[in-house]
Amino acid sequence: EAAVTQSPRNKVAVTGGKVTLSCNQTNNHNNMYWYRQDTGHGLRLIHYSYGAGSTEKGDIPDGYKASRPSQENFSLILELATPSQTSVYFCASGDAGDEQYFGPGTRLTVL
Amino acid sequence: AQKVTQTQTSISVMEKTTVTMDCVYETQDSSYFLFWYKQTASGEIVFLIRQDSYKKENATVGHYSLNFQKPKSSIGLIITATQIEDSAVYFCAMRDHNNNAPRFGAGTKLTVKP
Numbered sequence: 001e002a003a004v005t006q007s008p009r010n011k012v013a014v015t016g017g018k019v020t021l022s023c024n025q026t027n028n029h030n031n032m033y034w035y036r037q038d039t040g041h042g043l044r045l046i047h048y049s050y051g052a053g054s055t056e057k058g059d060i061p062d063g064y065k066a067s068r069p070s071q072e073n074f075s076l077i078l079e080l081a082t083p084s085q086t087s088v089y090f091c092a093s094g095d096a097g098d099e100q101y102f103g104p105g106t107r108l109t110v111l
Numbered sequence: 112a113q114k115v116t117q118t119q120t121s122i123s124v125m126e127k128t129t130v131t132m133d134c135v136y137e138t139q140d141s142s143y144f145l146f147w148y149k150q151t152a153s154g155e156i157v158f159l160i161r162q163d164s165y166k167k168e169n170a171t172v173g174h175y176s177l178n179f180q181k182p183k184s185s186i187g188l189i190i191t192a193t194q195i196e197d198s199a200v201y202f203c204a205m206r207d208h209n210n211n212a213p214r215f216g217a218g219t220k221l222t223v224k225p
Contacts, residue, residue: 031211042117042202042217050211058212090156096211097144099158100204 003027006091006103013110019078021106023091029101031094032074034058034066036087037105043090049074081110113138115205117216124193125224131178132188132219134203142208145186147175150200150218159201162186193223 004025013019025032030051035043045058047066055066063085065077074093078085086109094100114137124130136145145162160172162179170177178187190197200220206213 033212035215040217043204043215045212045214048212056212059214088154092156094213097206099146099161100148100213101158102148102156105154 004091004093004101004103006089006106008106009104010107011109013078013081013108015082015110017081019081019085019108019110021076021078021089021091021108023074023076023103024072025074025091025093025101026072027093027101028071029093029095030071031096032068033092033094033100034064034074034076035090035092036060037090038087046076046089083110086110113205113207113214115203115214115216117203117219119219120217121220121222123222123224126195127192129189129191130193130221132190132201132203132221134186134188134216136184136186136203136205138184138205138207140207140209144206144208144213145177145179146204146206146213147177147186147188148202148204148215150202152199156202160188190221193221195223195225197221198223 033048034046049068067075089106091103092100143164147159150156162170176189200218202218203216204213
């Protein structure tokens with residue numbers, strides 16, 4: 001069965017600190033995605049990747065970087081975290097044209 | 112640019128009835144893919160059903176079906192014989208043929224009452 005895991009599941013960070021959210025998938029999917037979920041906004045696309053070494057900007061990339069070192073792993077990096085980045089972050093994987101498989105989410109609080 | 116709009120913030124229905132959730136989308140592509148997902152109270156997001164734009168027949172999976180109206184850029188989700196466990200947030204998503212990154216609507220919260 002398809003599996004996407006995220007770590008950490010919960011994170012409290014300080015303003016100005018660096019935060020790395022990690023995602024691992026065992027589906028052997030080429031495409032991976034990072035979304036954030038806020039009340040009233042649904043899932044908004046931050047970054048995505050077509051495969052190892054590739055990263056693309058989504059609709060709200062400002063303040064975020066992404067890294068795809070391998071087929072299985074896709075990280076979201078907040079170099080200088082701000083309170084506005086407090087949110088729930090979801091990673092997903094899925095091949096072109098197919099449905100996505102989502103991780104359990106990471107709840108990030110920036111104080 | 113792709114855009115997905117769900118105008119119904121929340122819906123409440125009685126158990127065993129039928130509910131329809133609306134979704135409209137915008138795309139420049141003539142070929143695209145439409146999806147519905149369910150987010151449970153635990154936060155888990157799971158895929159429910161899809162419709163490919165070139166298919167005229169509405170998709171059906173279990174007690175979920177779609178009302179695809181291409182001229183209106185509309186893809187409604189219909190749940191028949193609703194159950195308490197259908198209570199969740201439902202998201203509509205679209206991916207066009209040239210872009211591998213699906214975009215989502217804001218979601219509709221469904222409450223099914225006994």
